[in-house]
Amino acid sequence: MTSNKVASGTRTQGILVVISGPSGVGKGTVCSALRKSAPELIYSVSATTRMPRTGEMEGVNYFFKSKEEFKQLIENEEMLEWAEYVGNYYGTPRKFVEDTLATGKDVILEIEVQGALKVKQKFPEGVFIFLMPPSLSELQNRLVTRGTDSAELIASRLSVARDEIALLEHYNYAVVNDQVENACSKIMAIITAEHCRRERLFPNISEWIDEVK
Amino acid sequence: MTSNKVASGTRTQGILVVISGPSGVGKGTVCSALRKSAPELIYSVSATTRMPRTGEMEGVNYFFKSKEEFKQLIENEEMLEWAEYVGNYYGTPRKFVEDTLATGKDVILEIEVQGALKVKQKFPEGVFIFLMPPSLSELQNRLVTRGTDSAELIASRLSVARDEIALLEHYNYAVVNDQVENACSKIMAIITAEHCRRERLFPNISEWIDEVK
Numbered sequence: 258m259t260s261n262k263v264a265s266g267t268r269t270q271g272i273l274v275v276i277s278g279p280s281g282v283g284k285g286t287v288c289s290a291l292r293k294s295a296p297e298l299i300y301s302v303s304a305t306t307r308m309p310r311t312g313e314m315e316g317v318n319y320f321f322k323s324k325e326e327f328k329q330l331i332e333n334e335e336m337l338e339w340a341e342y343v344g345n346y347y348g349t350p351r352k353f354v355e356d357t358l359a360t361g362k363d364v365i366l367e368i369e370v371q372g373a374l375k376v377k378q379k380f381p382e383g384v385f386i387f388l389m390p391p392s393l394s395e396l397q398n399r400l401v402t403r404g405t406d407s408a409e410l411i412a413s414r415l416s417v418a419r420d421e422i423a424l425l426e427h428y429n430y431a432v433v434n435d436q437v438e439n440a441c442s443k444i445m446a447i448i449t450a451e452h453c454r455r456e457r458l459f460p461n462i463s464e465w466i467d468e469v470k
Numbered sequence: 471m472t473s474n475k476v477a478s479g480t481r482t483q484g485i486l487v488v489i490s491g492p493s494g495v496g497k498g499t500v501c502s503a504l505r506k507s508a509p510e511l512i513y514s515v516s517a518t519t520r521m522p523r524t525g526e527m528e529g530v531n532y533f534f535k536s537k538e539e540f541k542q543l544i545e546n547e548e549m550l551e552w553a554e555y556v557g558n559y560y561g562t563p564r565k566f567v568e569d570t571l572a573t574g575k576d577v578i579l580e581i582e583v584q585g586a587l588k589v590k591q592k593f594p595e596g597v598f599i600f601l602m603p604p605s606l607s608e609l610q611n612r613l614v615t616r617g618t619d620s621a622e623l624i625a626s627r628l629s630v631a632r633d634e635i636a637l638l639e640h641y642n643y644a645v646v647n648d649q650v651e652n653a654c655s656k657i658m659a660i661i662t663a664e665h666c667r668r669e670r671l672f673p674n675i676s677e678w679i680d681e682v683k
């Protein structure tokens with residue numbers, strides 16, 4: 258048992274951190290703030306077929322794809338998960354995530370609720386964080402203020418949000434996004450804590466004990 | 471569903487945080503530093519029959535008891551846990567811990583490994599953190615440097631430490647105490663993260679969903 262032995266055990270495998278929640282809860286804002294405060298985290302860029310919003314950049318916010326391009330990626334099994342949501346496809350390139358975790362770096366995945374549940378099937382050891390709105394009326398306010406969606410789409414998103422909150426039970430953590438800074442610091446605490454989980458640090462205790470004795 | 475509803479769910483019940491680990495790993499030093507940096511945490515004072523070390527104060531570091539007094543407390547079921555360790559009794563007054571948790575405050579319990587496992591039987595929902603030495607030789611150095619124990623007692627403590635590390639599997643978290651500040655910030659992250667655990671924040675999701683719908 259050496260210092261290196263214990264120390265090396267702390268970061269051998271990266272953690273997949275899935276940040277999800279209903280549309281309008283502030284996933285994008287929280288993840289942007291997180292990227293600034295924790296530059297060591299690798300941020301997975303999703304692919305989508307929806308139109309870019311003002312200020313969004315290809316390869317930074319999303320890989321913007323046509324529906325035809327997206328379907329080809331699915332067929333080639335190049336998507337870790339994908340989902341149709343309010344008429345558009347969203348998905349996560351598989352290889353990037355797997356390669357990054359193998360190098361010991363943590364990957365942040367910002368995805369819709371349905372996508373997160375699919376990732377959970379493939380990565381049950383991931384950390385699944387559900388961003389909660391302080392209230393549904395606050396969620397409605399945010400969707401209206403964002404100004405990118407029609408009244409009809411907002412009503413649809415709110416209805417979907419209710420159904421999505423019902424899926425909270427599949428998540429490990431719930432973070433209420435009352436203030437972006439609060440949500441960010443909670444997520445960073447969750448990542449630090451998960452790296453301290455005994456089963457991650459010492460997955461083979463009996464082996465390790467044999468070395469100690 | 472109101473803002474208060476979600477917010478009030480975040481701190482309704484305090485968390486019992488058990489900080490344990492082999493003798494000499496630095497439990498006392500880490501917990502002293504933690505008390506300074508997080509004064510909102512309530513720190514359980516253990517009872518013990520061992521002699522006070524230089525600088526230790528009654529009611530601050532420990533409640534120092536004679537063996538006769540201690541046995542009477544056990545008989546009256548006033549101890550949450552107790553254990554005999556290297557010839558002395560250590561234990562935790564029950565009522566203080568339970569009352570504090572009920573008020574929504576977190577309680578830090580600094581106890582020996584055997585005591586922690588007994589607490590786990592009574593509080594499986596507690597958070598059990600095992601402080602690890604960077605190495606066994608480093609643990610030996612610390613016991614020698616502390617200068618309070620004989621060579622024989624140090625050898626005995628090291629032997630016990632090996633057996634205690636074998637009990638790591640019963641703990642939720644392992645924190646390597648390489649630097650006191652590192653260990654402290656990890657413990658604080660663990661406490662923050664545990665308050666975000668979905669099953670603590672929303673233990674009755676179906677009830678809560680009924681209110682949302």
